Structures are given as structure tokens and as C-alpha cells.
Amino acid sequence: MTVQELTLNILAERLITVFDSKKLVSWAVEVMLLGYESEKLYVLAGLDFTSTEEREKYFFExxxxxxxxxxxxxxxxxxxYAITIAKKAVENVIDLDYAFEKxxxxxxxxxxxxxxxxFFKIDEDLDSLRYNNSVLFNSELTLENAEEFILEEFKIFLDMENLKIPIEERKKSYCENCFKLNIPITKSKYQFKKPFKYMVWSCGICGSTKLKFDSNHEVKRLIIKEYKKHMLKMALPQ
Known part of the structure; x- marks a missing residue:
């Protein structure tokens, strides 16, 4: 692991977890093992019994x-950090369960x-599958295919990040009636029982309720494909 990767990991850990500042001391030791030297680094490597404030001072120095x-x-x-975790998961450098936890x-x-x-939706669905044998978001997810499904999610995440696909594009659904990607809208429907009026998601183009939503991996791959076409078109001389 490079000094940049070590540093990214330690900074990200400070943000996403309950952080023990002794990890800054471990960081200093690992950086020294990579061949780096500095006065402040030597001091930090020896701060096993001191305050978080002092460790952080010497870390940034x-x-x-x-x-x-x-x-x-x-x-x-x-x-x-998220992109680094995803890459390592896809390349099988780190355990998939560990990557998913991060x-x-x-x-x-x-x-x-x-x-x-x-990733939150997958986690929610896995809990629901364990206790209710049902899913809320990912209809294709099962306990049996969870590992494969999560790995594919990491691959899709990397593709979308590499292409810098805007959030609004990622929210698109696929209409099975007009065969178009679109941002779904809500519309009112009525029935002869309570509630007499209720809302449903429908295609923003043709109004059909036959939608595949953005949690579906096929839909995500379509979004990636369409965005690549869009970028290619934009790159061509007008």
C-alpha cells in the first residue's frame, strides 16, 4: 500500500467511524516502514500514551x-475512499463483506x-429477507445471490463514478411500455374501496405504470449505456 493510500484510509476512517487516534501512531509506523522519514513522523510514531489532540497535531505536521x-x-x-474500496472489492484485493461493511x-x-x-437499500433488503423473506427495493436480490449481487453493485458504482453520471440521470426508470429511460412521476388512481384515491409511479413519457426502477441492475446498465452514447455524441464535431 502506498503512503497516499494509507493516508486516504486514515483520513476517511476519521470521518466514517468512531475513531481511535492510536491509529495515527500506527499510520506513522507504517509510513516509516515504507522508507519515509521526518522529525514529526518520528515523534508521532512514539505517541502511544498521549492525547488525541497531540497525535492529530503531529499527524498533520x-x-x-x-x-x-x-x-x-x-x-x-x-x-x-468509496471509489478505492469499490476498486479493491472488484479486483478481489479485499474481502467483499469487509468492503460492503465500509x-x-x-x-x-x-x-x-x-x-x-x-448499498443502504441492499443492506435493508438483506435484513428483510432474513426476517420476512421479502424485499423492499431490489426484487432480484436473494440470500443465495447476495454476494454476486453486491459485487455487481460495486462494478456499476465504479462505472457510474468513472463516467461522472449526474445524480438525476441515475434516478431514471425504464418503461416497459414505451421502452424509454425516464424520470418517473406520480399520478392519481381510483378504486371502489378505501383508499378511493391513491398515488402510483408512472412513466414520465407515456404515463404507463409498467416500470423497472433504478435499483434494477439491468436499468442501471441501460443508464450507463445511454450516458456513454450521450457523451460520444457530445464529443463529435457539430
Missing amino acids: SLEELNIEVEKNEDKLIEQ MRKVVSASEYDQKYIS
Whole structure:
């Protein structure tokens, strides 16, 4: 692991978990093992019995002495960390369960940012499957295919992040009536029993209620495909 990866991990851990500042001491030791040297780094490596405030002081001073650039924006830092976790999961560098656990923490730390919300929905559905044998969001998910499903979610997440697909595009559903991707809308329906009036999701183009929603992996792959076409079209001379 490079010094940049070690540093990204430690900074992200401070944001997404209950953080023990002794990990900053471990970071210093690992960085020294990579061959880096500095006065502040040596001090930090020996701070086993001191305050969090002092450890953090020497940690950031070590970064400055070693000219290690770090992302200061918390949202961007979480994003970098999430992408790193996803890459390692897809490349089988880290255990899939471990990666999924980290992504659940990313969801919470990001205040349920739409970029990561799919991992929260999968987690909710797995709990529902265990206790009620039902799902709320992912109709294709089962306890038997959970590992494969989560791995595919990581792959899709990376593809969408690499393409920088806007959040609004990621929210699109697929209409099985007009065969178009669209942002679904709600419309009123009526029946001869209570509630006499209720709301349903429908296609934003033709009004059909025959939709596949954005949690569906086929729909996500269609969104990626369509966005690639859009980017190619934009890149061509007008």
C-alpha cells in the first residue's frame, strides 16, 4: 500500500467511524516502514500514551513535512475512499463483506448521499429477507445471490463514478411500455374501496405504470449505456 493510500484510509476512517487516534501512531509506523522519514513522523510514531489532540497535531505536521497532499473537502474525501474500496472489492484485493461493511459506513457518513444509497437499500433488503423473506427495493436480490449481487453493485458504482453520471440521470426508470429511460412521476388512481384515491409511479413519457426502477441492475446498465452514447455524441464535431 502506498503512503497516499494509507493516508486516504486514515483520513476517511476519521470521518466514517468512531475513531481511535492510536491509529495515527500506527499510520506513522507504517509510513516509516515504507522508507519515509521526518522529525514529526518520528515523534508521532512514539505517541502511544498521549492525547488525541497531540497525535492529530503531529499527524498533520507530518503530512506537511512529507509534502503529502490530502483532500480537505469531506465529501470529496469520502468519495475517493468509496471509489478505492469499490476498486479493491472488484479486483478481489479485499474481502467483499469487509468492503460492503465500509460502504454502509460511507452511506451514513455521507448523510445518505444518492451516489451510495444503493448499498443502504441492499443492506435493508438483506435484513428483510432474513426476517420476512421479502424485499423492499431490489426484487432480484436473494440470500443465495447476495454476494454476486453486491459485487455487481460495486462494478456499476465504479462505472457510474468513472463516467461522472449526474445524480438525476441515475434516478431514471425504464418503461416497459414505451421502452424509454425516464424520470418517473406520480399520478392519481381510483378504486371502489378505501383508499378511493391513491398515488402510483408512472412513466414520465407515456404515463404507463409498467416500470423497472433504478435499483434494477439491468436499468442501471441501460443508464450507463445511454450516458456513454450521450457523451460520444457530445464529443463529435457539430
